[in-house]
Amino acid sequence: xxxxxxxxxxxxxxxxxxxxxxxxxxxxxxxxxxxxxxxxxxxxxxxxxxxxxxxxxxxxxxxxxxxxxxxxxxxxxxxxxxxxxxxxxxxxxxxxxxxxxxxxxxxxxxxxxxxxxxxxxxxxxxxxxxxxxxxxxxxxxxxxxxxxxxxxxxxxxxxxxxxxxxxxxxxxxxxxxxxxxxxxxxxxxxxxxxxxxxxxxxxxxxxxxxxxxxxxxxxxxxxxxxxxxxxxxxxxxxxxxxxxxxxxxxxxxxxxxxxxxxxxxxxxxxxxxxxxxxxxxxxxxxxxxxxxxxxxxxxxxxxxxxxxxxxxxxxxxxxxxxxxxxxxxxxxxxxxxxxxxxxxxxxxxxxxxxxxxxxxxxxxxxxxxxxxxxxxxxxxxxxxxxxxxxxxxxxxxxxxxxxxxxxxxxxxxxxxxxxxxxxxxxxxxxxxxxxxxxxxxxxxxxxxxxxxxxxxxxxxxxxxxxxxxxxxxxxxxxxxxxxxxxxxxxxxxxxxxxxxxxxxxxxxxxxxxxxxxxxxxxxxxxxxxxxxxxxxxxxxxxxxxxxxxxxxxxxxxxxxxxxxxxxxxxxxxxxxxxxxxxxxxxxxxxxxxxxxxxxxxxxxxxxxx
RNA sequence: GCACUCGUAGCUCAGGUGGAUAGAGCGUUGGCCUCCGAAGCCAAAGGCCACUGGUUCAAGUCCAGUCGAGUGCACCA
Numbered sequence: 001x002x003x004x005x006x007x008x009x010x011x012x013x014x015x016x017x018x019x020x021x022x023x024x025x026x027x028x029x030x031x032x033x034x035x036x037x038x039x040x041x042x043x044x045x046x047x048x049x050x051x052x053x054x055x056x057x058x059x060x061x062x063x064x065x066x067x068x069x070x071x072x073x074x075x076x077x078x079x080x081x082x083x084x085x086x087x088x089x090x091x092x093x094x095x096x097x098x099x100x101x102x103x104x105x106x107x108x109x110x111x112x113x114x115x116x117x118x119x120x121x122x123x124x125x126x127x128x129x130x131x132x133x134x135x136x137x138x139x140x141x142x143x144x145x146x147x148x149x150x151x152x153x154x155x156x157x158x159x160x161x162x163x164x165x166x167x168x169x170x171x172x173x174x175x176x177x178x179x180x181x182x183x184x185x186x187x188x189x190x191x192x193x194x195x196x197x198x199x200x201x202x203x204x205x206x207x208x209x210x211x212x213x214x215x216x217x218x219x220x221x222x223x224x225x226x227x228x229x230x231x232x233x234x235x236x237x238x239x240x241x242x243x244x245x246x247x248x249x250x251x252x253x254x255x256x257x258x259x260x261x262x263x264x265x266x267x268x269x270x271x272x273x274x275x276x277x278x279x280x281x282x283x284x285x286x287x288x289x290x291x292x293x294x295x296x297x298x299x300x301x302x303x304x305x306x307x308x309x310x311x312x313x314x315x316x317x318x319x320x321x322x323x324x325x326x327x328x329x330x331x332x333x334x335x336x337x338x339x340x341x342x343x344x345x346x347x348x349x350x351x352x353x354x355x356x357x358x359x360x361x362x363x364x365x366x367x368x369x370x371x372x373x374x375x376x377x378x379x380x381x382x383x384x385x386x387x388x389x390x391x392x393x394x395x396x397x398x399x400x401x402x403x404x405x406x407x408x409x410x411x412x413x414x415x416x417x418x419x420x421x422x423x424x425x426x427x428x429x430x431x432x433x434x435x436x437x438x439x440x441x442x443x444x445x446x447x448x449x450x451x452x453x454x455x456x457x458x459x460x461x462x463x464x465x466x467x468x469x470x471x472x473x474x475x476x477x478x479x480x481x482x483x484x485x486x487x488x489x490x491x492x493x494x495x496x497x498x499x500x501x502x503x504x505x506x507x508x509x510x511x512x513x514x515x516x517x518x519x520x521x522x523x524x525x526x527x528x529x530x531x532x533x534x535x536x537x538x539x540x541x542x543x544x545x546x547x548x549x550x551x552x553x554x555x556x557x558x559x560x561x562x563x564x565x566x567x568x569x570x571x572x573x574x575x576x577x578x579x580x581x582x583x584x585x586x587x588x589x590x591x592x593x594x595x596x597x598x599x600x601x602x603x604x605x606x607x608x609x
Numbered sequence: 610g611c612a613c614u615c616g617u618a619g620c621u622c623a624g625g626u627g628g629a630u631a632g633a634g635c636g637u638u639g640g641c642c643u644c645c646g647a648a649g650c651c652a653a654a655g656g657c658c659a660c661u662g663g664u665u666c667a668a669g670u671c672c673a674g675u676c677g678a679g680u681g682c683a684c685c686a
Contacts, residue, residue: 025626025627025628027625027628027629029629030629030630032629032630033629033630038628038629039628040628040629040667043628043666043667044666046666047665047666053666076629077629078628078629078666079628079629152686155686156686271684272684274684275684277684284612285612286611286612286613287611287612287682288610288611288612288682289611289682293683293684294684295684296684297684298684300684302683302684302685302686303685303686361680362613362614362679362680362681363680363681364681365612365613365614365680365681366612366613366680366681366682367681369612369613391613391614393614393615393679393680394680426648427648430647430648431646431648447648458622458623459621459622459623460622460623462614462615463615463621463622464615464679466621470635471621471635474634474635475648476634476635476648476649477633477634477635477648478621478622478623478633478634478635479634479648481648482634482648482649484648485646485648485649486649488646488648489645489646489649492645492646493645494645495645496645497645530625531625533625534625537625538625542623543625546622546623546624546633549623549633549634550623550633553633556649556650557650557651559645559649559650560641560647560649560650560651561650562641562650562651566641567644568644568645570645571644571645572645573644573645574644574645609646609648
């Protein structure tokens, strides 16, 4: 049990003994107040007992039994505050491994899911980075995670790009990135005044796509798009193709399940006569029109019905899709794909999620709520609650709406190129020696990609992002390089210590000599597991990004601290023997915290900066 | 019209289950490299937390309403 939980219990036990039971909240004290942790529990107790809060607080402070690691307790007005034993606490932080929240269960996270007709643009970056970071965080929290990427291979966009190849007799030079080359045809077609007359040809391609005969071309596009995602650091377990979802009969199976619900019907008269409809008013209150059409009166299915079937499958409500290996990812792990010629999933390896997270633009809020409601209609209320839409606001580019059709975009690859270029330029400017090293390009890559990822997830997903070069690729302030720089500084201290032959594993440490200023840093390090737990709870990585900044800020402030004479107060290597060893051990722990925190949001720490 | 999301410093944003004097970054101004790297640190200035009312010992946080911004509301995909 962690310290806060122990404090909570200690306070509640004491309150119970005083005859004023309470649910005590333990919080960190503001930095200007005495103590490390405190509770306002006396407010509630005093209220219930009709007494003065300060008196109750004094009485409570006298009654509470201090857990190990707490040195003293003090009533401060109506609050009671606890004081940590500094040496004990720092030693505990250094010696105990992180206790990540012990969650379990399989989580399916779907992200990326871009149309296979064009290269990714900067707007797509947000989706990929959000989804990939969630996958990393959920894994760290103990969940089994399966990352799925939906390939809409029967859509109109894919058809138009492929149509453009034959219509304009386009030939790929084998060098241009394939998805980018394909997208050029798409833009050309949509700028073509003759386009309305080409409808028959486009429809022909759509039929061929549905029949699966153009799949090799789409696969080539998907591979080119995945190269961009890999470069960003994203990884996948499974690609699900729309043609396979349709071909596996999910639609019929889902409609079978819904058929039995009291919320669905086939009206014989009125405006929905002959259609199969679902009343979602109980799940989506306040709608003007409570009914959603699933199957048209002509017998054809609506798009929403297909989405519902797919979501049902993710939760394991039925089987039917076949799978085979697709390609290895950069680490050599196999990515699987749905395929008509694949093997049935006898081991129930894919899907069967306890929780499903779909990373989708907030413009899909309404349809996603319908999909979620369908689980309620099917009587699966538990699964409905664990059907999460990670909804994020769209990205604009320098204030302009991004339009793939018109082609006025910056591609994701261009953004990454530019980010790495800027990082290298800064490197050459402020650290010319480093820029000459062999790994300079790798350092610039980590900084550039880190900067982009961080810019995409430091704010809440509901915030609109305007992608501006100056902001997204900034290398100081609230950025990944700020965090990376702090981590590199910690590494440098450790490198120097090793050169001097000093022990960094805590041997020879005098924990009692640690001053209060180091405690602040150690407390920050100790927060990581709580941060992970909160990120999982709110389904957003921005919590982790903000924590990474806090950690770096705490360390930088500590690193630069001066004593009253204006001399450095925390120089590790020049600290007294004993304190020096304790601080070196703390640096090892801090460095590890930086690595782990950054890894949660897909950011790598460079070897040097 | 209805639904959803949002409104915190000049700009961009943080502010777990309501608690102590609302915090960062950018920008502005002024300091800090004979001592582990200045992509850093310290300080100053800048706030009726959109507005009104309510609940509470306690509201940026919860509730209702108003105003403002964005998005979505087809037997389309």
